[in-house]
Amino acid sequence: MTQKKRTRLTIGIILVALSLPSITPMLMEIAYKLEMNIRYDIDGFDDNRTDYAGPPDDTNYNGNIIRASHVETGEPYLDGWDDLVHPSDIRLTVNGETIETLEDYPVQLLDSGEIAVEGLDRYNSAITYWTVEDKFTDQDFFAITILQNGYDTRAHGDGEVMPGYISTEDREFKLIKIAKDGNVSEELFTFENKSKLQTQLITEDFSGPIHYYLPPGYYYPSLLYPLLYPWITTIVGIILIAINFPTSAINRRRTKAIPTN
Numbered sequence: 001m002t003q004k005k006r007t008r009l010t011i012g013i014i015l016v017a018l019s020l021p022s023i024t025p026m027l028m029e030i031a032y033k034l035e036m037n038i039r040y041d042i043d044g045f046d047d048n049r050t051d052y053a054g055p056p057d058d059t060n061y062n063g064n065i066i067r068a069s070h071v072e073t074g075e076p077y078l079d080g081w082d083d084l085v086h087p088s089d090i091r092l093t094v095n096g097e098t099i100e101t102l103e104d105y106p107v108q109l110l111d112s113g114e115i116a117v118e119g120l121d122r123y124n125s126a127i128t129y130w131t132v133e134d135k136f137t138d139q140d141f142f143a144i145t146i147l148q149n150g151y152d153t154r155a156h157g158d159g160e161v162m163p164g165y166i167s168t169e170d171r172e173f174k175l176i177k178i179a180k181d182g183n184v185s186e187e188l189f190t191f192e193n194k195s196k197l198q199t200q201l202i203t204e205d206f207s208g209p210i211h212y213y214l215p216p217g218y219y220y221p222s223l224l225y226p227l228l229y230p231w232i233t234t235i236v237g238i239i240l241i242a243i244n245f246p247t248s249a250i251n252r253r254r255t256k257a258i259p260t261n
Contacts (some may be wrong), residue, residue: 005244012240019230019237025213026226032196032212041133042200045120054121055129061142062180067093068120068127070107079124080153080162083108090123092144092176099176099184100144102126106152126151128203142178145201147171168216175201191216 001009036042045055058067074087085106092100105126108117120127130143150166168191175187175198189198194212202210210216 001244001246005246008240009244009246012237012244015233015237016241019234022226022230023234026230028213029211036196036200039134039136040197040200041135043131045129054117054119056119057122059129059142061131061178062140064142064178064180064182065093065095066129066142066144066178068123069093070105070122072107073104078155079106079108080155080165082155083124084110084113085124090127092127094178094184095182100146100174102146104152124151125203128201130201132197132201140180143201144176144178145203146174146176148174168210173198173202 045059057069058065060066068090070088070090072086072088076084076086079085085108087104088107090102090105090107091098092102106124107122108124109122111117120129126147128145130145131140132143133140148171150164150171152164154163156162171191173189173191173194175189177185177187179185187198189195191202194202196212199210199212204210
């Protein structure tokens with residue numbers, strides 16, 4: 001091997017080695033999303049919505065009537081986004097039977113003080129509805145994902161920490177599953193301890209999309225990261241290794257190692 005080829009091979013190995021810590025979870029995330037798309041058909045309730053009429057808070061799933069309603073419990077206040085919210089007890093029912101009561105959750109009734117907020121948007125993403133079809137097992141269910149902490153924020157001044165705010169990584173959730181026969185089950189999970197399917201049922205927020213392997217908020221690529229590093233550095237490194245790998249020297253050694261008669 002010439003000195004130039006040895007140098008190019010070394011550069012290629014260094015580029016790949018430096019890129020592996022970043023490129024590995026990205027590749028795993030891509031594989032995870034492919035796995036979820038192949039196995040599950042998951043639908044949210046954001047279709048055909050208007051700006052202020054969110055997903056309907058009641059729906060019919062295989063003859064089961066799922067409904068969310070609320071009763072105000074205290075004086076309204078400004079939340080962390082300066083929206084006027086009303087502390088309320090939110091009641092979730094299936095076929096008229098209460099399956100969950102959420103106490104003192106903020107409910108937004110008006111946007112900009114004059115436009116009525118409707119549907120699940122009143123609950124500021126603390127409650128989301130999903131339909132889930134498992135293509136492998138042929139089992140379908142209706143899912144309600146509930147945010148159990150970090151939903152109650154308060155107005156704050158510039159530079160102040162938002163009272164009530166909890167980071168995405170520290171959030172806790174409850175998943176309520178409703179089978180076609182009306183049977184109800186529930187699962188508790190956290191952002192740090194969630195299954196692959198549970199990850200799909202967490203609504204992305206202002207910090208960006210939710211991932212399984214990557215940290216929350218990874219979304220907008222830039223020229224430097226992740227395009228130049230680690231994708232281009234990995235590709236260039238692999239090309240340099242492939243072109244300059246001493247295959248001829250290895251073949252010669254193998255040939256010498258073969259005994260002759």
